[in-house]
Amino acid sequence: MFLNLPARHHALACALLVAAAAAQASSPLLERRPALDALLPAEQAFDLLPIEWRDGALRLSWNIAPGYYLYRQRIRVEALAPDATGLLAIRLPAGIDHVDEHFGAVQIYRGLLEASVPTQGTPRAALRVRVSFQGCADAGVCYPPRTVVQTVAAPLPTTRP
Amino acid sequence: MRKFIVIAVFAIVAGVGGAFSYWYFSAPQMEGASDVAPAFSLTTLDGKTVSLQSLHGHWVLLNFWASWCAPCMDEVPHLVAAQSNYAGLGLQIVGAALDEAKAIEPLVRRFGINYPVTADFATAEAAMRAFGNDRGALPFSVLIDPDGFIAERVLGGMSAAQLEGLLKRHLGRS
Numbered sequence: 253m254f255l256n257l258p259a260r261h262h263a264l265a266c267a268l269l270v271a272a273a274a275a276q277a278s279s280p281l282l283e284r285r286p287a288l289d290a291l292l293p294a295e296q297a298f299d300l301l302p303i304e305w306r307d308g309a310l311r312l313s314w315n316i317a318p319g320y321y322l323y324r325q326r327i328r329v330e331a332l333a334p335d336a337t338g339l340l341a342i343r344l345p346a347g348i349d350h351v352d353e354h355f356g357a358v359q360i361y362r363g364l365l366e367a368s369v370p371t372q373g374t375p376r377a378a379l380r381v382r383v384s385f386q387g388c389a390d391a392g393v394c395y396p397p398r399t400v401v402q403t404v405a406a407p408l409p410t411t412r413p
Numbered sequence: 414m415r416k417f418i419v420i421a422v423f424a425i426v427a428g429v430g431g432a433f434s435y436w437y438f439s440a441p442q443m444e445g446a447s448d449v450a451p452a453f454s455l456t457t458l459d460g461k462t463v464s465l466q467s468l469h470g471h472w473v474l475l476n477f478w479a480s481w482c483a484p485c486m487d488e489v490p491h492l493v494a495a496q497s498n499y500a501g502l503g504l505q506i507v508g509a510a511l512d513e514a515k516a517i518e519p520l521v522r523r524f525g526i527n528y529p530v531t532a533d534f535a536t537a538e539a540a541m542r543a544f545g546n547d548r549g550a551l552p553f554s555v556l557i558d559p560d561g562f563i564a565e566r567v568l569g570g571m572s573a574a575q576l577e578g579l580l581k582r583h584l585g586r587s
Contacts (some may be wrong), residue, residue, distance in 0.1 A: 393569050
């Protein structure tokens with residue numbers, strides 16, 4: 253009987269649509285917001301791999317997760333010990349140009365980032381190196397600056413035949 | 414008849430989708446956090462103490478931000494406007510910066526910030542985690558009602574309209 257009443261079933265359909273709309277409207281955070289659970293922890297978003305010695309320089313690599321980026325100008329590397337170890341300026345590849353209202357023209361990195369830090373001479377002991385970096389997610393949030401300390405074994409002495 | 418079924422199915426799917434979206438985007442993101450606001454005590458740039466207890470009876474919007482966070486700074490002008498527009502309804506915004514005072518002070522002047530600002534990285538970070546943000550991502554805002562209960566938590570920057578919507582929902586019109 254109900255199905256034979258077009259006016260009523262149209263009214264019911266309208267009521268269902270209103271209810272659906274109300275369900276949406278009652279969700280205060282329904283706007284597309286980054287869900288906390290969906291955000292990676294900083295150490296996974298900006299994964300700094302173990303630092304290596306190669307060809308007379310420290311080699312640093314980051315795996316930057318999709319949807320995240322690092323700021324070029326916020327990457328720092330310094331030697332903590334031994335004190336006399338002289339690290340030269342970090343060599344970073346060209347980044348992606350990024351214009352920001354607050355920071356101006358900057359460069360960012362996505363994906364795999366590889367950098368090198370030449371040293372003054374070859375260290376004979378293990379190095380303790382402090383690396384700082386900072387980045388954001390495309391979802392519209394940023395992570396605090398992160399500092400990682402790693403110990404890098406001294407390079408093996410080269411043997412001559 | 415067929416049209417009715419299509420509309421009804423669409424409505425049900427939309428309703429279920431809405432409910433799921435609400436569950437996914439709001440409730441789970443703060444899993445494990447209490448509805449009662451955890452106590453906090455922060456020292457402002459001018460040396461005053463601002464705490465949950467001292468703000469009892471106000472609507473408190475605790476905004477975690479930093480100078481290194483562009484989305485945070487996008488949001489600040491909206492917060493300044495909201496503080497002016499909603500002060501009469503009992504709103505008190507507090508800007509808790511995960512930063513150093515020397516980085517924050519120029520921004521306070523630049524944006525004409527009209528609410529208390531603190532700049533103590535460790536204390537602000539601990540407070541933010543106590544409010545359920547264990548990722549440390551910014552910006553992050555918590556609206557606390559006059560009785561000290563968490564009304565809403567927002568991760569990510571709010572536009573002027575989103576902030577207005579949040580405040581209208583809880584405080585009424587400015």
